Amino acid sequence: MNATGAARTVFVNGISFWAPQLPGWDVAAAVLRGVAQVPTVAQRRPSPELLPPAERRRAPDTVAVAAEVAMRACVAAAVDPAGLASVFSSVHGDLAITDYMCETLARTPLLVSPTRFHNSVHNAAAGYWCIATGCHAPYVMVSAFGHSFATGLLEAFAQIASDGAPVLYVAYDIEACGPLATMGPSRSLLGVGLVLAPESSARTVAQLTWSVRPGDGSAATRPRAARPGYPDDNAMSHCLPLFETLAGAGGPVTLTLGPRSLLELAVQTAQTDVRP
Amino acid sequence: MAVGARSVAGSPAPPSRCLGRIPPLAITAYTVCSALGAGRAANFQALRMRRSGLRPNDFTGVPLATWIGRVDGLETKPLPEPFAAWDCRNNRLAWLALQQDGFSDAVAGARARYGPDRVAVFVGTSTSSIGASEEAYRQLTPEGLYPEALRRPIIHTVHSLGEFVQHALGLTGVCATTATACSSSAKAFAQAERMIRCGVADAAVVGGVDSLCASVLFGFNSLELISAEPCRPFDIARHGISVGEAGGFALLERDGPGPWLLGYGESSDAHHMSSPHPEGLGARLALGDALARSGLTAADIGYINLHGTASARNDEVEARLIAELFPATTRASSTKGWTGHALGAAGIVEAVISLLAIDGGLAPGTLNTTELDPACGPQIRIDNEALSLRFALSQSFGFGGSNCVLALGTERVA
Numbered sequence: 001m002n003a004t005g006a007a008r009t010v011f012v013n014g015i016s017f018w019a020p021q022l023p024g025w026d027v028a029a030a031v032l033r034g035v036a037q038v039p040t041v042a043q044r045r046p047s048p049e050l051l052p053p054a055e056r057r058r059a060p061d062t063v064a065v066a067a068e069v070a071m072r073a074c075v076a077a078a079v080d081p082a083g084l085a086s087v088f089s090s091v092h093g094d095l096a097i098t099d100y101m102c103e104t105l106a107r108t109p110l111l112v113s114p115t116r117f118h119n120s121v122h123n124a125a126a127g128y129w130c131i132a133t134g135c136h137a138p139y140v141m142v143s144a145f146g147h148s149f150a151t152g153l154l155e156a157f158a159q160i161a162s163d164g165a166p167v168l169y170v171a172y173d174i175e176a177c178g179p180l181a182t183m184g185p186s187r188s189l190l191g192v193g194l195v196l197a198p199e200s201s202a203r204t205v206a207q208l209t210w211s212v213r214p215g216d217g218s219a220a221t222r223p224r225a226a227r228p229g230y231p232d233d234n235a236m237s238h239c240l241p242l243f244e245t246l247a248g249a250g251g252p253v254t255l256t257l258g259p260r261s262l263l264e265l266a267v268q269t270a271q272t273d274v275r276p
Numbered sequence: 277m278a279v280g281a282r283s284v285a286g287s288p289a290p291p292s293r294c295l296g297r298i299p300p301l302a303i304t305a306y307t308v309c310s311a312l313g314a315g316r317a318a319n320f321q322a323l324r325m326r327r328s329g330l331r332p333n334d335f336t337g338v339p340l341a342t343w344i345g346r347v348d349g350l351e352t353k354p355l356p357e358p359f360a361a362w363d364c365r366n367n368r369l370a371w372l373a374l375q376q377d378g379f380s381d382a383v384a385g386a387r388a389r390y391g392p393d394r395v396a397v398f399v400g401t402s403t404s405s406i407g408a409s410e411e412a413y414r415q416l417t418p419e420g421l422y423p424e425a426l427r428r429p430i431i432h433t434v435h436s437l438g439e440f441v442q443h444a445l446g447l448t449g450v451c452a453t454t455a456t457a458c459s460s461s462a463k464a465f466a467q468a469e470r471m472i473r474c475g476v477a478d479a480a481v482v483g484g485v486d487s488l489c490a491s492v493l494f495g496f497n498s499l500e501l502i503s504a505e506p507c508r509p510f511d512i513a514r515h516g517i518s519v520g521e522a523g524g525f526a527l528l529e530r531d532g533p534g535p536w537l538l539g540y541g542e543s544s545d546a547h548h549m550s551s552p553h554p555e556g557l558g559a560r561l562a563l564g565d566a567l568a569r570s571g572l573t574a575a576d577i578g579y580i581n582l583h584g585t586a587s588a589r590n591d592e593v594e595a596r597l598i599a600e601l602f603p604a605t606t607r608a609s610s611t612k613g614w615t616g617h618a619l620g621a622a623g624i625v626e627a628v629i630s631l632l633a634i635d636g637g638l639a640p641g642t643l644n645t646t647e648l649d650p651a652c653g654p655q656i657r658i659d660n661e662a663l664s665l666r667f668a669l670s671q672s673f674g675f676g677g678s679n680c681v682l683a684l685g686t687e688r689v690a
Contacts, residue, residue: 008474091433091435092433092434093434093455098406098409101406101410101491101495102406102409102410102412102413102491103413105410105413105490105491105494106410106413106414106416109336109338109340109490109494110338110340110494110497112494112495112497112498113498114495114498114499114500117491117494117495117496117498117499118495118499118549118550118675119549120491120495121402121455121457121549121674121675121676122402122434122455122456122457123455123456123457123674123675123676123678124549124675124676126456126676126678127544127549127675127676127677127678128549128676130544130545130546130676130677131546131547131548131549131677133546134546135544135546136543136544136545136546136557136558136561137543137544138542138543138544138562138678138679138680139456139544139678140454140456140463140466140467140542141454141455141456142452142453142454142455142467143433143434143435143438143452143453143454143455144435144438144439144451144452144453145430145433145435145439148435151450151451151452152452154450154471154476155452155467155470157474158467158470158471158474158476159470161470161473161474162469162470162473162474163470179412179413179416179420179421179422180409180432182421182422182427183409183422183427183428183429183432183433184429184432184433212449212450212476214393214448214449257449257450257451258442258448258449258450258451259448260393260448261393261448261449261450261451
């Protein structure tokens with residue numbers, strides 16, 4: 001039997017969210033649900049308590065936003081990050097460092113900063129996360145252009161289906177700058193985190209049933225209409241339909257895994273009306 | 277055979293977080309392109325003849341005294357017209373590799389058998405086509421914009437590689453570009469195995485490509501990790517790495533004549549961004565899991581292709597680990613003296629070299645090295661050795677403390 005259609009279930013035991021005007025899941029959820037306006041106050045970037053103060057200041061934006069949502073998701077799920085395998089996803093990685101590297105290499109290649117170079121690897125945020133939490137469980141860092149969010153989510157699902165253990169999923173992108181911004185437009189910062197598990201817990205906030213099927217982007221769930229301050233101009237904003245659904249009454253969500261492949265989700269939240 | 281890792285008498289078994297063995301996957305096609313040449317035969321011949329692919333750096337505009345592994349001819353081989361949107365050095369190298377050893381034909385066969393949506397693509401890279409972005413920054417218009425010919429967003433982002441490979445092979449299913457630095461293309465095997473086991477795919481193209489670019493050459497230079505001479509892995513007088521470019525691919529299916537992907541182990545060092553854990557803790561965990569998942573013991577392993585970058589720290593830590601955990605009968609070496617360090621492609625290059633070693637009955641030694649570091653045990657060899665091999669490991673460790681070890685073999689483990 002072709003197994004594509006076989007649906008599987010995982011539990012969302014922790015959620016986190018960070019955008020400059022939506023700096024946390026509680027404030028974001030009301031906006032994503034459509035019952036509150038976007039607050040006008042904006043933070044530039046998160047200040048993750050996980051990192052020591054000096055590192056908190058020095059950390060690239062990718063590391064700051066990823067560490068913030070990773071930790072918040074673990075706190076929400078009441079799990080110890082040290083034992084948790086993780087999946088990280090980003091469309092472009094650290095756009096600011098890529099701009100710095102390309103600009104410096106074009107002018108004075110012998111003056112490249114060693115710190116910026118080792119922070120230029122796509123997995124820098126994941127590496128810092130494991131160092132800060134003392135986590136020896138594996139992580140993976142994936143990218144799939146405009147399909148990065150669903151592709152990383154599917155990787156997390158596959159790990160749960162294969163190994164039967166919870167997985168932390170973190171997805172983020174930052175603001176593009178310099179000439180590169182004309183090729184990879186991305187505004188502001190956006191980070192999301194999920195602790196996904198094969199079993200429910202006292203912290204479970206939703207249940208996801210997933211399957212993969214062929215199909216094009218016309219079937220994909222659209223995010224809510226743009227509003228001022230809504231984080232829909234970040235490269236990772238294609239994650240929003242799932243978080244809008246998680247914040248609300250649940251329901252079906254279809255995300256693209258590629259131009260001709262779809263990840264179908266049935267989302268059940270505490271507010272889901274399950275009556276026939 | 278018991279599940280889990282056992283070690284040689286008197287030494288501790290590597291710890292394992294793994295829950296059990298995996299069903300092996302058949303490797304039904306595989307290929308590689310490196311500084312040694314295009315295709316398996318050219319690479320095997322160079323290994324056998326101990327001919328290095330390294331040459332003095334002739335790649336960077338600003339001089340940098342180092343040796344590099346460069347693939348000839350990429351400058352004059354643009355992608356065929358239908359793929360022009362993806363044209364860049366990294367994707368040219370990917371294309372060159374796809375054309376070797378009947379690899380594209382083998383994938384076409386899998387596509388026909390399973391359907392284009394059922395053959396996944398998992399490819400690893402460290403810098404993907406960032407060389408194209410570097411080129412654009414060198415040629416900005418007076419308005420500070422990219423030159424017309426390089427205004428193609430896909431080649432300025434990491435998924436350039438995965439999207440091109442999927443498109444070039446006519447596939448439509450799951451496709452991810454993995455970027456965990458130097459473990460990237462080894463981890464692609466693990467991702468593919470999980471996706472096949474949970475039924476999302478019936479087959480997978482795995483592998484990776486990294487091409488020469490200023491970012492890595494001047495970046496490793498800034499960390500003082502780059503050698504002015506051809507790299508000498510595990511040599512007492514080693515002076516750092518030689519960067520190489522390479523690409524390679526393997527096709528994984530549930531069944532076939534073999535060879536086999538028997539297992540894999542992954543871990544995080546949780547220690548430092550660009551320096552290995554001093555006791556090799558992450559490497560040890562990955563090794564333990566690779567053995568546990570495959571049902572093999574250390575004593576079963578005939579050959580280990582080591583990460584062996586020729587950096588002072590990596591080689592010392594890795595040498596001690598091998599000396600501690602494996603019997604004297606296991607052969608181990610680094611082949612980076614031949615190919616250079618292919619970074620995100622190192623995993624696939626060295627998995628293919630391990631398969632060539634098994635297939636050709638040759639345990640490669642370590643090129644350019646004259647006196648081994650005293651940390652090396654009897655396993656690590658300078659000379660090549662003709663040897664019948666059944667099971668091999670390939671180790672890849674990356675910046676950000678990401679480790680992956682693959683277990684490969686001629687046969688399935690009972």
